[in-house]
Structures are given as C-alpha cells and as structure tokens.
Amino acid sequence: MKDEIIKLIQEYDRIIIHRHVRPDPDAYGSQVGLGELIKNSFPDKRVLLAGEEEPSLNYLARLDEIQDEDFKGSLVIVCDTANEERICDQRYLTGEKLIKIDHHPNREPYGDIMWVDTEASSTSEMVYELYEAGKSEGFKLNNDAARLLYAGIVGDTGRFLFPSATNRTFEAASELITYQFDRTELYEKMYQIPxxxxxxxGRLLTDLEPRTSGVAVFRINQEMLQEYGVTSEETHAFVGIAGDIQEILSWVFFVEEEDVIRVRLRSKGPIINNVAAKYNGGGHPMASGAKVSTWDEADELVKDLEKVCLEYQQKS
Structure with a gap:
C-alpha cells in the first residue's frame, strides 16, 4: 500500500492534503508533516493544505486558501480521518484520485487507495514510515516535517504514556529528534493552558464523584463555558485529567455546544469505542468521540459506559 501511495505522489504535480474537523496535533502533524515531506522531496510539485484553521494549533502550521479549480486533476490525500463526514473541506471529493491514510478502525472505507493501520500510535507515525519506505524513491525529510510528525506522535500517545506507544513509535521518535527543532518550546506550546x-x-476535579462502576462523568454546559470564558475547543486540553486517578477506569466528557453535546470518552482498560459507535461516533478502543442531542441521551450513554466497566471488572 505504501508503494502505491508513493507512486501516486510521484505521478501528480498538484497534491491537496486534508484532515478531520476539530483537529488535534496528530491531525495537523500528519497533514502538514506529509505536505512538508512532499515539498522537500519534490520542490516542483504544488502541495496545498486544506481545511479551516484551528487557532490553538497555529504554532504548528498555517494552512492554505484553495480555489475550487485547484482540485481539478489533483491527487487528494486525507489524513487521520476515519469517516467522510468528519473530513474538513468537503471539496475533497472533487479531486481526480483519493487516498485515505489513517490509524482509526476502518468502519467507513473510502477513497481509491486506503492505508489503514490500527496498530500505529498515530497517523503521524504512519507518515514517518511512508518516508522510510520512500527514501529510495527520493523522499527527503527536513526539520519542519520532523517537528510536525514528532508533535503528532507526542499528542496521540500522551507523551508516550498511552499503550498505543510501541517499539515502532519509539523508533520513529528516536529518528525524528535527530533533526533540528526545539523540543522544549514545542512541549510548552502543546501543553501550556490559560x-x-x-x-x-479545577472545578471539574473538585466536583468529581467516582462511581462504583469506575466511571467518572464530567458535564460542561453552556453556562459553565460562559462563566469561565472558555470555548468548547479549549476543553480538549484537559480531556485526560482523570487518567491518573486510581479509582477511575473510564471517564466521559460532555461539552454542550449550540446544536449538539460533544462527547469525549477515555478508558484505562474497558473497550469503549463500541459505546461511542452507538452514539454517532467511534474511534480507538480506549479513546473515542461521539455526540448526543440531549442530556437525557447523555444519561443513557453513561449507563452504557457503566455496563461496559462493570463487565470489565467482573472479568478482571
């Protein structure tokens, strides 16, 4: 599959790269890291980065303004996006050829070529491996690409703490840090919060009451966001705050937006992506997202999550 992708990259003069809406460091890292890799390897190619910018990730990269005509006859690559609904900039369908590169479960296949590796820690790790496979074909990594891919790996592995960080992850990271970029500055920008x-x-932790099921529930409504002057996107910065608490097996964040309640699910053992799939979502076995329409539906999701955790405790 990597060889097929490499051949298409060599073949096309214009390449447009997408990622998912509501991006995280791996979305930017894989999208822009791949873009930098291609531009550095083939300077004559025109590489464009699609999608709406996320201001909190401007320190990683800035994206391009793309015209409709740019898509005609172009190769389109979508990184880190499991399903088509979540692709940022739906013009991706108007290109000539479509490639999917992703590490989420392939519940919704799309594209002319799909490279999906659920064993990879991140899509950024996969892009690094694409570089390794393409060395003999002229692929050249530079400092900017290395910085972006490293950021994507760090973001999706929780600074290498999650079980998804494997030997291949550390091998990729050990090579990427040989390039010239300021890791200290990168970490500061990734993890400092207002x-x-x-x-x-702090309020969420103060109000936390773990349940006998091992589930922790965090509810953030519009009033709380307004009270603290925090946006829905900014709450993503502390989605992992319950991971260090001994009594908690799994936790769920509900964040109320204008037209939907966003759901972020995390786990230290129980498989929770099936719960997410039931509520308009999906993702990894221990890190998933979903969405519900009402707080009553949120309560139903909590019941399903508790059932999964209680079954996990019985088997342990």
Missing part, C-alpha cells in the same frame, strides 16, 4: 482553562479543570 489560567481560565486551569480554573475550569
């Missing part, structure tokens, strides 16, 4: 976000996180 005081207002820290205060909201």
């Amino acid at each position: 005081l207002k976000v820290a205060k909201l996180r």
Whole structure:
C-alpha cells in the first residue's frame, strides 16, 4: 500500500492534503508533516493544505486558501480521518484520485487507495514510515516535517504514556529528534493552558464523584463555558485529567455546544469505542468521540459506559 501511495505522489504535480474537523496535533502533524515531506522531496510539485484553521494549533502550521479549480486533476490525500463526514473541506471529493491514510478502525472505507493501520500510535507515525519506505524513491525529510510528525506522535500517545506507544513509535521518535527543532518550546506550546482553562479543570476535579462502576462523568454546559470564558475547543486540553486517578477506569466528557453535546470518552482498560459507535461516533478502543442531542441521551450513554466497566471488572 505504501508503494502505491508513493507512486501516486510521484505521478501528480498538484497534491491537496486534508484532515478531520476539530483537529488535534496528530491531525495537523500528519497533514502538514506529509505536505512538508512532499515539498522537500519534490520542490516542483504544488502541495496545498486544506481545511479551516484551528487557532490553538497555529504554532504548528498555517494552512492554505484553495480555489475550487485547484482540485481539478489533483491527487487528494486525507489524513487521520476515519469517516467522510468528519473530513474538513468537503471539496475533497472533487479531486481526480483519493487516498485515505489513517490509524482509526476502518468502519467507513473510502477513497481509491486506503492505508489503514490500527496498530500505529498515530497517523503521524504512519507518515514517518511512508518516508522510510520512500527514501529510495527520493523522499527527503527536513526539520519542519520532523517537528510536525514528532508533535503528532507526542499528542496521540500522551507523551508516550498511552499503550498505543510501541517499539515502532519509539523508533520513529528516536529518528525524528535527530533533526533540528526545539523540543522544549514545542512541549510548552502543546501543553501550556490559560489560567481560565486551569480554573475550569479545577472545578471539574473538585466536583468529581467516582462511581462504583469506575466511571467518572464530567458535564460542561453552556453556562459553565460562559462563566469561565472558555470555548468548547479549549476543553480538549484537559480531556485526560482523570487518567491518573486510581479509582477511575473510564471517564466521559460532555461539552454542550449550540446544536449538539460533544462527547469525549477515555478508558484505562474497558473497550469503549463500541459505546461511542452507538452514539454517532467511534474511534480507538480506549479513546473515542461521539455526540448526543440531549442530556437525557447523555444519561443513557453513561449507563452504557457503566455496563461496559462493570463487565470489565467482573472479568478482571
């Protein structure tokens, strides 16, 4: 599959790269890291980065403004996006050829070529392996690409703490850090949060009451967001705050937006992506997302999550 992707990259003069809406560091890292890799390897090619910018990730990269005509006859690559609904900039369908590169479960196949590896820690790790496979074909990594791919790997492995970080992850990271970029500065920009976000996180922890099931529930409504002056996107910065608490097996964040309640699910053992799939979502076995329409539906999701955790405890 990597060889087929390499051949198409060599073949096309214009390549447009997408990623998912509501991006995280791996979305940017894989999308822009791949873009930098291609531009550095083949300077004569025109490489465009599609999608709406996320201001909190501007420190990683800035994206391009793309015209409709740019898609005609182009190779389109979508990174880190399991299903078509979540692809940022739906013009991806108007290109000539479509490639999917992703590490989420392939519940919704799409594209002319699909490279899906659920064993990879991140899509950024996969892009690094594409570089390794393409060395003999002229692929050249530079400092900017290395920085972006490293950021994507760090983001999706929780600084290498998650079980998804494997030997191949550390091998990729060990090579990427040989390039010239400031890791200390990168970490600071990735993990520093505003005081207002820290205060909201503190309130959530203060109010936390773990259940006998091992589930922790965090509900953030519109009033709380307005009280602390925090956006829905900024709450993503502390989605992992329950991971260090001994009594908690799994936790769920509900964040109320104008037209939907976003759901973020995390686990330290129980498989939770089937719960996410039941509620308009999906993802990894221990890190998934979903969405519900009402707080009553949120309560139903919590019941399903508790059932999964209780079954996990019985088997342990």
